[in-house]
Each structure stands twice: as structure tokens, then as C-alpha cells.
Amino acid sequence: MQEKGSISIHTENIFPIIKKFLYSDHEIFLRELVSNAVDATQKLKSLGQLGEFKGELGELKVKVSVDKDARTITISDRGLGMTAEEIKKYINQIAFSGATEFVEKYKEKDAAAKDQIIGQFGLGFYSAFMVAKEVEIFSKSYKDDTEGAHWVCDGSTEFSLETTAKADRGTDVVLHVAEDSDEFLEAARLKGILNKYCKFLPIEIEFEGTVINQTAPIWTKQPSELTDEDYTKFYQELYPFSEPPLFWIHLNVDYPFNLTGILYFPKVKDELQFQRNKIQLYSRQVFITDEVKDVVPEFLMLLHGVIDSPDIPLNVSRSFLQADAAVRKINTYITKKVADKLAELYRKDRAGYEQKWSDIGLFVKYGMLSDDKFYEKAKDFALVQNVAGKLFTLPEYQEFVQANQKDKSEQTVVLYTTDAEAQHGFVQAAQDRGYDVLELNGPLDSHFIGQLEQKLEKTTFKRVDADTIGKLIEKEESTESVLSDDDKTKLQDVYKAAISNEQMHVQVEALSPQDAPVIITLPEFMRRMKDMQRAGGGGGMQMFGSLPDSYTVSVNANHPIAQRVLQAEGEAGSKLARQAFDLALLAQGMLKGEALTAFVKRSADLLAAE
Numbered sequence: 001m002q003e004k005g006s007i008s009i010h011t012e013n014i015f016p017i018i019k020k021f022l023y024s025d026h027e028i029f030l031r032e033l034v035s036n037a038v039d040a041t042q043k044l045k046s047l048g049q050l051g052e053f054k055g056e057l058g059e060l061k062v063k064v065s066v067d068k069d070a071r072t073i074t075i076s077d078r079g080l081g082m083t084a085e086e087i088k089k090y091i092n093q094i095a096f097s098g099a100t101e102f103v104e105k106y107k108e109k110d111a112a113a114k115d116q117i118i119g120q121f122g123l124g125f126y127s128a129f130m131v132a133k134e135v136e137i138f139s140k141s142y143k144d145d146t147e148g149a150h151w152v153c154d155g156s157t158e159f160s161l162e163t164t165a166k167a168d169r170g171t172d173v174v175l176h177v178a179e180d181s182d183e184f185l186e187a188a189r190l191k192g193i194l195n196k197y198c199k200f201l202p203i204e205i206e207f208e209g210t211v212i213n214q215t216a217p218i219w220t221k222q223p224s225e226l227t228d229e230d231y232t233k234f235y236q237e238l239y240p241f242s243e244p245p246l247f248w249i250h251l252n253v254d255y256p257f258n259l260t261g262i263l264y265f266p267k268v269k270d271e272l273q274f275q276r277n278k279i280q281l282y283s284r285q286v287f288i289t290d291e292v293k294d295v296v297p298e299f300l301m302l303l304h305g306v307i308d309s310p311d312i313p314l315n316v317s318r319s320f321l322q323a324d325a326a327v328r329k330i331n332t333y334i335t336k337k338v339a340d341k342l343a344e345l346y347r348k349d350r351a352g353y354e355q356k357w358s359d360i361g362l363f364v365k366y367g368m369l370s371d372d373k374f375y376e377k378a379k380d381f382a383l384v385q386n387v388a389g390k391l392f393t394l395p396e397y398q399e400f401v402q403a404n405q406k407d408k409s410e411q412t413v414v415l416y417t418t419d420a421e422a423q424h425g426f427v428q429a430a431q432d433r434g435y436d437v438l439e440l441n442g443p444l445d446s447h448f449i450g451q452l453e454q455k456l457e458k459t460t461f462k463r464v465d466a467d468t469i470g471k472l473i474e475k476e477e478s479t480e481s482v483l484s485d486d487d488k489t490k491l492q493d494v495y496k497a498a499i500s501n502e503q504m505h506v507q508v509e510a511l512s513p514q515d516a517p518v519i520i521t522l523p524e525f526m527r528r529m530k531d532m533q534r535a536g537g538g539g540g541m542q543m544f545g546s547l548p549d550s551y552t553v554s555v556n557a558n559h560p561i562a563q564r565v566l567q568a569e570g571e572a573g574s575k576l577a578r579q580a581f582d583l584a585l586l587a588q589g590m591l592k593g594e595a596l597t598a599f600v601k602r603s604a605d606l607l608a609a610e
């Protein structure tokens with residue numbers, strides 16, 4: 001029997017369209033054909049289990065081979081095979097209508113959307129024509145008393161089909177590679193493609209005499225069957241040469257959607273250099289993409305690993321994916337799982353969790369800032385560290401500072417430093433008062449502080465150098481000034497003249513005699529505004545124009561130097577004031593250039609005069 005026929009499809013000549021538009025992604029033809037071979041093999045295995053196929057299964061490998069001279073690539077399986085009638089039905093109709101549908105969809109999209117569907121849409125059998133000028137199928141059904149069938153098509157709507165003698169059950173798909181697709185005749189190229197897409201397919205794939213895949217990757221197994229070593233080994237396979245992961249989460253759901261996978265927590269450097277595209281998305285063990293945007297919440301993109309779900313719609317555009325209910329559920333599920341895992345680590349092994357904190361802290365904060373549900377869970381296991389290096393949870397810390405750091409309006413004031421070295425004098429002053437100081441110097445900490453102030457009741461955060469210590473946390477009792485009001489005014493005038501700088505707002509304060517003679521502070525509010533402006537806070541911030549520097553200079557009325565300045569004759573008072581002011585600048589790391597040189601000289605003079 002030999003038959004020539006014409007495939008009835010609505011779109012004329014889909015071949016050139018597909019070939020043209022899918023130019024960048026031709027390699028997926030192999031994924032499609034190997035997946036088909038695997039499907040056919042698995043179907044036969046199922047028929048065997050159901051008792052519908054009683055023959056010998058025998059060796060079920062899928063074999064891929066290339067013949068450079070003959071310019072062919074062959075994909076052979078020993079699956080259920082097709083009769084001539086079935087080829088007409090499945091290949092001529094289903095495969096071609098799938099391709100037609102694809103082209104229809106493709107034509108509607110704009111350029112950007114086109115890029116996105118490439119590689120996400122299973123073009124199926126038809127994708128063979130992206131690299132082949134002619135495709136042959138030799139197939140023999142598993143059913144008894146059926147003849148082999150031979151189908152040939154050049155990608156147009158014409159095909160020929162005839163019976164043929166084929167000894168063995170299964171299907172060979174032979175691609176006659178087109179001149180412009182020579183690269184696919186290179187064994188190394190094919191091997192690369194197989195490694196990318198087929199590495200974890202459930203049926204053995206043989207290429208050049210070796211099996212290239214693991215048929216039962218660990219994510220398909222039960223966590224109870226696996227050891228820590230299995231997980232770390234798999235991680236090394238996925239990401240050779242990377243540092244071992246901190247921990248991992250094995251995902252396993254069947255309802256209301258189907259999802260398995262393993263997400264690893266990598267070691268992250270102390271910056272926001274999240275490495276994206278590190279999660280691989282699979283659909284029934286076939287690699288689809290490593291662009292999991294929208295399937296995984298943004299803040300979880302730094303995780304590594306594998307997600308396998310047949311429920312993720314791969315054949316739709318991105319905007320649809322975001323709105324997809326299944327994807328949203330998957331998102332929520334993964335977020336919850338990650339939060340639960342962190343909570344469990346924290347509960348089961350506090351010390352181990354604290355050790356990991358420097359690696360995961362940034363991520364947890366990012367999660368808290370970007371996802372309210374995550375915040376709700378994480379607020380009990382997020383940690384803060386004080387300058388002494390001790391770690392607290394937020395509730396623990398509130399408890400810890402409550403007694404001592406409440407101001408007169410019952411607000412708990414949390415003190416922090418962004419640089420314990422540079423702000424040393426202020427940290428010291430706070431500690432001398434018995435206050436605790438947190439170290440908050442991460443890239444997200446200023447946002448994190450903002451969030452905590454909103455969420456935690458009656459709590460404000462102030463950087464240690466935002467004010468003099470008495471005013472950072474204002475109590476009822478205040479230190480009495482030893483100076484009269486007249487003397488205060490006089491002292492203020494001397495300092496103003498000595499400093500003569502508009503941006504320095506001089507005020508005289510009754511501080512403790514042990515405090516510094518002069519303290520320069522930048523009010524918390526002002527500093528935050530400036531930080532925001534520096535970070536390009538856009539919008540409303542531009543209204544203020546460029547904010548001037550505006551520091552508060554607190555002259556300590558109770559320090560012995562105050563008396564000396566008032567009592568000094570002539571220029572000496574001003575000199576002394578300037579010296580005390582320079583010391584304050586020095587403590588803030590603000591004494592530079594000419595002022596620094598003058599200070600050194602004046603200091604030497606003063607020492608010589610002693």
C-alpha cells in the first residue's frame with residue numbers, strides 16, 4: 001500500500017512561519033521528539049501494568065543517533081508504536097493542528113510576547129521541521145498482527161504513507177537535516193541539548209552508547225528515602241563548583257495542584273546580588289526553562305533548585321501566567337513552605353539557625369518587605385544583632401529593652417548604629433547609660449526599620465548619633481544646668497561666632513559633666529530624608545530640592561570647658577570653643593582638609609601653652 005495525501009489544515013504553509021519565528025530556539029526539536037518517545041514508552045509500560053499488553057517489554061531505552069554523512073538524526077523508541085491509521089490520526093491531524101494553533105497564537109502576539117512563548121510552547125512533533133527538510137517515521141504498533149508504517153513529509157501539507165516491513169515494535173523518527181541546520185549534525189551540540197532538556201527524563205536516553213539521564217531524580221522520591229548527602233550531591237550536580245547549600249526544602253503536593261521539587265538555599269554574599277535563573281522548571285521531568293519569574297515569588301528568586309509541575313501552563317504568555325490561578329496558588333504555597341522551613345530550623349536548632357543568619361538575614365528581610373504573609377510568619381524568627389554580637393528575635397528584643405528604653409511618652413526607643421566604628425563615641429555614650437545598641441548596616445535595613453516602625457506598636461528607631469543621649473530617649477527627669485540663662489546665651493554666642501556656619505545649629509544643653517563638651521548630631525528624620533534622596537527616592541522628594549546639611553551642635557553647659565570658655569579673656573574663649581567643636585567634628589569623622597590642619601596646629605599650640 002502506498003498513499004499520498006494532503007493534510008487538511010487551515011493555515012497554509014505553517015512551516016516557513018515556524019521556521020522563521022523560532023529561529024533562536026530551534027534546539028527544542030530534540031526535547032519534543034525525545035519526550036514523545038518517552039511518552040510512547042511510558043504508555044506501553046502502563047498498558048503492560050493494566051494487562052492490555054502481554055508481550056515482553058524488553059529493553060525500553062530511547063536511542064538518539066546522528067549520521068553526519070547521511071545528514072540524519074534518528075530518535076528511536078520501543079514504545080507503543082503507531083499503525084498507518086494512527087499516524088494519520090496523531091501525526092497528520094493532532095501534530096499539525098497543534099502547530100497550526102501555535103502559529104495562530106503566535107501571529108497575534110507583539111514582539112515581546114513572541115520572545116516569551118518561544119521555548120515555553122510545546123510545539124510537539126512539528127518542531128522537527130525547524131531543523132529538517134524532510135522527516136520520516138518508521139513505526140510498528142505493539143498490537144498483534146499490525147504492519148509497519150512508513151510516513152514521509154517535507155513539512156508542507158503533502159505527505160506519503162506506506163506499509164513497510166519493520167521488525168521491532170516502536171517508532172524511529174528520522175530527520176533529514178536542512179542545510180541551514182548543520183550545527184545539529186555535531187554530536188557535541190546534540191549532547192549539549194540532551195543534557196539541558198533530557199537529563200532527568202524517566203526513561204533511559206542513550207546517545208553514543210551512553211545513557212545521558214537519571215531516570216529517577218531525587219525530587220521524584222519521598223523525603224524519607226533521602227539522606228542529607230543525597231540532597232547535597234544533587235545540588236552539586238545541578239550547580240557544579242558552588243559552595244554547599246545552607247539548607248533545602250523538598251516540595252511535594254498533589255492537591256489542589258501537582259508540584260514536586262527541591263529548593264535550595266544558597267550562600268548569598270552580603271549584597272543584593274541575587275543570582276536569578278537558578279531555579280529550573282520542569283514539566284514531568286522534562287526541562288522547560290530556568291526563567292521562573294511569576295511562578296516563584298520575586299523574593300524567592302535567589303533560591304536554587306528544581307520545580308516540576310505539569311500544572312504550570314507553559315503555553316501561555318507571561319501576562320496570563322501572572323493572572324493564572326494555579327500559578328498564584330503555587331506562589332503562595334512556596335512562600336508558605338519556605339517560611340515554615342525557616343520557622344522549623346529556628347525552633348529545632350536555635351544555635352544552628354543563628355549561625356546561618358548572616359547568610360539568610362538579607363533574604364528574610366527582603367521577604368518581609370515584599371510579602372505581608374511572609375512578614376507575619378517571619379516576624380517571629382527574624383533576628384536582630386546588637387553591637388555585642390548577640391542575636392534576638394524581634395519579640396525578644398522588645399522585651400529586652402522595654403524596661404530601660406521607654407521614653408516619657410511610653411515609646412520604646414530602639415537605638416542602632418550603621419557603623420559601630422565610626423559612631424563609636426555615640427555607641428559608648430548609649431552603653432554608659434545602660435542602653436543597648438543594634439547593629440543595622442545591611443543594604444535593606446533602612447527599609448526594614450521603616451517597616452518595623454509601622455508594624456511594631458509604640459516603637460521608634462533612632463540612630464545613636466541622631467541626638468544627644470539625653471534626648472535620644474527623653475525621660476521625665478532632666479539634668480539641671482549649672483549655668484544661668486544669661487551665661488547660656490553668652491556661651492551660645494561664643495560658639496556661634498567661633499563656628500560661623502549656617503548649617504550648624506548651636507544650642508546649649510545641660511548634659512552630664514561626663515558627656516563630651518560638644519556633640520554634633522544629625523536628626524533622625526533629617527538623615528532618613530537625605531538617605532532617601534540619595535537613594536533616588538524620586539516623586540515627592542524632589543519637592544524639597546537638594547536638602548541642605550543641617551546638624552545640631554549641642555554645647556554641654558555642665559562640662560568644665562563651658563566655664564573656661566565663659567571665663568576666658570579676649571580671643572582665648574573663641575579658640576577654646578573652636579577646639580571643642582573640632583573635637584566633636586573629629587568624633588563624627590567630619591573633620592577634614594583645612595579644618596583638620598588648623599585643628600592639629602591649634603592643638604599643638606594649646607599643648608605648648610600648658
Ligand SMILES: Nc1ncnc2c1ncn2[C@@H]1O[C@H](COP(=O)(O)OP(=O)(O)OP(=O)(O)O)[C@@H](O)[C@H]1O
Nearest residue numbers: 036037040081090091094095122123124125126171
Ligand atoms: N514516538 C512516538 N510514538 C508513538 N506515538 C507518537 C510518537 N510521537 C508522536 N506520537 C503521537 O503523535 C501525537 C502528536 O504528537 P505531538 O508531539 O505533536 O503532540 P503531543 O505529544 O500530543 O503534545 P505536545 O505538544 O505536548 O508535544 C502524540 O500525541 C502521539 O499520540
